Amino acid sequence: MIEVTINGGRRRVDVEPDTPLLFVLRDTLGMTGTKYGCGIAACGACTVMMDGQAVRSCQLPIDSIGGAKIQTIDAIEEDDVGRRVVEAWVDLQVPQCGYCQSGQVMAATALLKETPQPTDDDIAAAMTNLCRCGTYNMIADAIRKAAG
Amino acid sequence: MDTRSIENGATTLSRRSFLGASAGVFVLGAVLPMRKGFAQAQGAAEGPAAIAAKPGTKVSAFLEIHPDNSIKLLSPFVEGGQGISTGMAQTVGEELDVDPARFVVECAPPGPDYALVNGIRMTGGSYSTRSSYPVMRQLGATARDMFLRAGAARLKVQVEELSTEDGVVIHAASGRKLTYGELAAEAFQLKPAENVPLRDEKSFRYIRKPFPRLDVRDKSTGRARYSIDQHVDGMLFAAVVHAPFFGTEPQSIANEAEAKAMPGVHQVHKLPGAVAVTANSWWRARKAVEALDVTWSEPKPTGLDTIAADFSSDAMLEGLRSNTAKGLSAEEEGDADTAMKNAAKVIEADYHAPYLSHAQMEPPSALAQFAADGSLDVWLPNQMPELFQKVAADTAGLKPEQVRIHSPILGGFFGRHFVYGPANPFPQAILLAKATGRPVKVVWSREEEFLNDALRPLSHTSFRAALDADGNVTAITARTVGEGPLGRYFGVGPVDSSAVEGIVEKPYAIPNRRMEYVKLAHPVNIAFWRSVGHSMNDFFYEGFLDEVALAGGHDPFEYRMKLVEKSQRHKTLLETVAKLSGGWKRGPYEAEGGKRARGVALASPFGSETATIAEVSLDGDGVRVHNLWIAFDPGSIVNPAIVKAQVQSAAALGLSAALVEQVVYGKGVRRDQNYDTYQILTREMMPKVLVEIVESGAPMGGVGEPGLPGVPPAVVNAVAALTGKRVRSLPLANTSLTGA
Numbered sequence: 040m041i042e043v044t045i046n047g048g049r050r051r052v053d054v055e056p057d058t059p060l061l062f063v064l065r066d067t068l069g070m071t072g073t074k075y076g077c078g079i080a081a082c083g084a085c086t087v088m089m090d091g092q093a094v095r096s097c098q099l100p101i102d103s104i105g106g107a108k109i110q111t112i113d114a115i116e117e118d119d120v121g122r123r124v125v126e127a128w129v130d131l132q133v134p135q136c137g138y139c140q141s142g143q144v145m146a147a148t149a150l151l152k153e154t155p156q157p158t159d160d161d162i163a164a165a166m167t168n169l170c171r172c173g174t175y176n177m178i179a180d181a182i183r184k185a186a187g
Numbered sequence: 188m189d190t191r192s193i194e195n196g197a198t199t200l201s202r203r204s205f206l207g208a209s210a211g212v213f214v215l216g217a218v219l220p221m222r223k224g225f226a227q228a229q230g231a232a233e234g235p236a237a238i239a240a241k242p243g244t245k246v247s248a249f250l251e252i253h254p255d256n257s258i259k260l261l262s263p264f265v266e267g268g269q270g271i272s273t274g275m276a277q278t279v280g281e282e283l284d285v286d287p288a289r290f291v292v293e294c295a296p297p298g299p300d301y302a303l304v305n306g307i308r309m310t311g312g313s314y315s316t317r318s319s320y321p322v323m324r325q326l327g328a329t330a331r332d333m334f335l336r337a338g339a340a341r342l343k344v345q346v347e348e349l350s351t352e353d354g355v356v357i358h359a360a361s362g363r364k365l366t367y368g369e370l371a372a373e374a375f376q377l378k379p380a381e382n383v384p385l386r387d388e389k390s391f392r393y394i395r396k397p398f399p400r401l402d403v404r405d406k407s408t409g410r411a412r413y414s415i416d417q418h419v420d421g422m423l424f425a426a427v428v429h430a431p432f433f434g435t436e437p438q439s440i441a442n443e444a445e446a447k448a449m450p451g452v453h454q455v456h457k458l459p460g461a462v463a464v465t466a467n468s469w470w471r472a473r474k475a476v477e478a479l480d481v482t483w484s485e486p487k488p489t490g491l492d493t494i495a496a497d498f499s500s501d502a503m504l505e506g507l508r509s510n511t512a513k514g515l516s517a518e519e520e521g522d523a524d525t526a527m528k529n530a531a532k533v534i535e536a537d538y539h540a541p542y543l544s545h546a547q548m549e550p551p552s553a554l555a556q557f558a559a560d561g562s563l564d565v566w567l568p569n570q571m572p573e574l575f576q577k578v579a580a581d582t583a584g585l586k587p588e589q590v591r592i593h594s595p596i597l598g599g600f601f602g603r604h605f606v607y608g609p610a611n612p613f614p615q616a617i618l619l620a621k622a623t624g625r626p627v628k629v630v631w632s633r634e635e636e637f638l639n640d641a642l643r644p645l646s647h648t649s650f651r652a653a654l655d656a657d658g659n660v661t662a663i664t665a666r667t668v669g670e671g672p673l674g675r676y677f678g679v680g681p682v683d684s685s686a687v688e689g690i691v692e693k694p695y696a697i698p699n700r701r702m703e704y705v706k707l708a709h710p711v712n713i714a715f716w717r718s719v720g721h722s723m724n725d726f727f728y729e730g731f732l733d734e735v736a737l738a739g740g741h742d743p744f745e746y747r748m749k750l751v752e753k754s755q756r757h758k759t760l761l762e763t764v765a766k767l768s769g770g771w772k773r774g775p776y777e778a779e780g781g782k783r784a785r786g787v788a789l790a791s792p793f794g795s796e797t798a799t800i801a802e803v804s805l806d807g808d809g810v811r812v813h814n815l816w817i818a819f820d821p822g823s824i825v826n827p828a829i830v831k832a833q834v835q836s837a838a839a840l841g842l843s844a845a846l847v848e849q850v851v852y853g854k855g856v857r858r859d860q861n862y863d864t865y866q867i868l869t870r871e872m873m874p875k876v877l878v879e880i881v882e883s884g885a886p887m888g889g890v891g892e893p894g895l896p897g898v899p900p901a902v903v904n905a906v907a908a909l910t911g912k913r914v915r916s917l918p919l920a921n922t923s924l925t926g927a
């Protein structure tokens with residue numbers, strides 16, 4: 040049994056220690072808001088926050104998390120910054136197919152926690168998640184809006 | 188010994204035959220291409236349209252209105268980000284008199300009522316809105332009339348005394364009110380009236396308004412559920428590894444016992460062209476399946492269902508280029524040969540474009556569950572529920588009516604989710620559910636997806652043009668060699684419109700034209716890909732037209748203006764895009780960060796018209812696109828915000844294809860297996876995109892795809908303006924722009 044803190048709750052899971060957090064979330068815990076896109080940390084669909092930092096959970100072995108706090112998209116509206124990001128996403132109608140957007144919202148929330156007033160360069164540096172629907176400009180606009 | 192060999196169904200999965208028996212039903216009456224328009228098909232005397240009541244007329248097939256006055260709309264179309272669910276709610280809500288925000292929209296199960304695209308049902312070809320718009324308006328009006336009549340009966344008043352307001356029937360004289368929910372049971376008993384009058388367009392409250400999309404909050408909070416997220420109790424997860432060479436089969440597995448002993452593993456399976464592991468989590472299934480030591484049959488020579496170990500995309504391209512077969516006429520006007528003979532100058536050029544993956548962000552998956560009575564539920568990404576139902580039934584050995592198809596929203600599609608034989612995971616899920624006696628969800632790893640996706644075909648076109656002494660073009664000829672998905676999957680031919688669209692039916696007044704097509708089948712599994720043939724052909728034609736203009740000493744923009752002189756629609760678009768970009772200038776000119784230049788292109792995809800201008804500079808050896816300006820005329824629209832978002836999204840995909848994308852085959856296999864090497868457009872490459880909608884009032888055209896085709900040629904034409912270098916193949920990343 041491995042214990043992790045997810046969205047404020049302690050969860051015990053019976054998985055191999057090298058299991059990526061992504062599949063613990065999706066398969067073991069049934070938390071499917073976090074998406075599988077590439078499995079090699081190339082797309083960002085699986086982004087969660089670990090102690091407030093954006094991490095790609097497909098490359099995060101469950102046994103490396105220790106006492107760090109994991110936040111996922113499922114509880115994003117319970118986070119002050121996350122809620123603002125979601126509202127901006129809704130206001131500007133960012134998602135199209137939506138599949139990448141869990142990861143985009145998490146990456147944006149992590150960025151704004153660290154840098155409340157990001158410059159365009161900050162946005163470019165932090166927001167490297169792929170979007171096949173090409174919503175990049177809307178995402179940047181929504182981040183600026185959420186920053187206020 | 189524990190391996191369950193699942194051979195049944197293998198033969199029905201051959202990609203050459205999958206549409207043989209099943210799709211014949213769906214393509215009666217040459218429903219594609221559908222330029223003939225929607226009205227004709229409504230009266231179809233044969234085919235599925237004739238089996239049931241006229242599609243789109245049975246109110247209860249589309250609307251569920253509950254006692255609490257909540258409303259579910261069963262949509263004929265699947266939502267994949269194109270906004271169709273919201274558009275449907277706006278259209279029906281306008282006439283039904285219900286705020287679209289109160290609709291829950293779901294993709295309807297298979298059924299003849301939903302065959303709204305010229306007698307068939309599919310989501311694709313940018314047909315959804317334009318094919319269904321009049322029918323869905325009428326459906327809303329018909330339903331509203333039923334609520335009025337039910338209200339009149341209940342209140343014992345005349346219908347004329349009643350009005351409606353957002354799902355409530357009102358008797359103003361007495362102040363009495365009844366919700367649609369309260370009246371639903373009675374209303375749905377009534378016989379629908381014919382020809383219920385529609386609202387005056389001037390009084391529209393929802394149609395033509397930038398109504399917010401209904402699914403945006405769920406998609407911003409992880410609550411939206413895609414196929415890959417489906418779950419049923421007792422479900423096993425399955426991961427697969429496909430044969431390395433297309434058309435080979437698993438023969439033996441050396442370490443099956445070890446794999447079976449891995450944690451969580453349920454079973455090891457052989458499938459047609461693949462091996463699979465079922466387990467209690469997908470990660471465990473994947474680890475085990477990738478640990479299998481499989482002996483595969485020897486690759487056969489390259490054929491229709493097989494790819495040999497020496498196949499390469501370069502050799503395939505060479506085959507297209509060197510082909511000398513006589514072409515079929517795709518378009519002929521005047522006398523091109525004589526014009527060539529009398530020309531003051533003849534120019535010629537060859538263009539080609541690579542295979543492309545869909546690379547939609549959601550990896551393909553399917554969940555299959557047999558019920559106790561032997562019937563089957565399948566959750567799967569699909570753009571054509573009835574066809575998938577038929578193929579699923581064949582795979583399971585059931586009748587179609589024993590198969591329930593569930594169509595969750597799509598995590599991007601771009602043409603990925605038609606029936607493509609071995610490129611669909613649902614037959615695997617069905618076979619595995621049968622073998623294990625449990626529900627099974629198959630998910631393809633991203634690597635399996637890149638190796639097995641059906642591809643936008645590689646294509647090659649050679650052009651010639653004749654110029655007179657004044658540098659005006661008197662003739663153009665084109666020879667396209669390749670294959671399109673309409674020919675392969677829908678039997679369209681002998682000239683496959685999906686192979687030549689964008690090269691034929693251009694708006695230019697060039698008196699002598701001869702466009703020909705040679706079909707050369709790909710061994711590769713080919714696919715529809717956003718904007719289909721237009722995705723490359725408009726690049727070919729518009730690139731060459733730039734060359735023609737320049738060879739004649741003309742500015743490419745001015746020359747296009749001249750060639751469309753007699754078409755007000757195209758002139759307006761060119762003027763609009765020029766204005767949008769601050770006035771046409773080709774450049775190069777100095778701008779912030781260095782020299783820039785612009786290119787222009789026209790395209791006429793899917794009943795809509797676009798004019799595109801791109802602005803580029805050089806960035807190292809590559810191209811940076813700063814701005815895309817797009818004037819877009821789909822005739823008329825339902826939701827301007829959705830239209831703009833779709834045009835931007837299509838433009839991004841077009842830019843991706845222009846700059847970086849390609850599927851490369853070497854030694855019989857694809858080179859790239861994931862996003863680390865299969866490049867797609869990143870945020871860094873994304874330009875500003877400005878879209879202006881022009882509503883010319885022409886018949887409604889498509890929206891989801893037409894933003895794409897103008898982008899690659901506009902970019903390449905801008906690169907030519909900047910560097911003097913004419914790029915005739917994509918992606919641009921293959922060409923050095925600064926060096927030799």
Ligand code: FES
Pocket residue numbers: 074075076077078079080081082083084085086095096097098
């Ligand atoms: S799934 Fe983790 S980065 Fe793509």
Ligand code: FES
Pocket residue numbers: 134135136137138139140169170171172173174268548598599
């Ligand atoms: S919204 Fe479709 S991939 Fe980003």
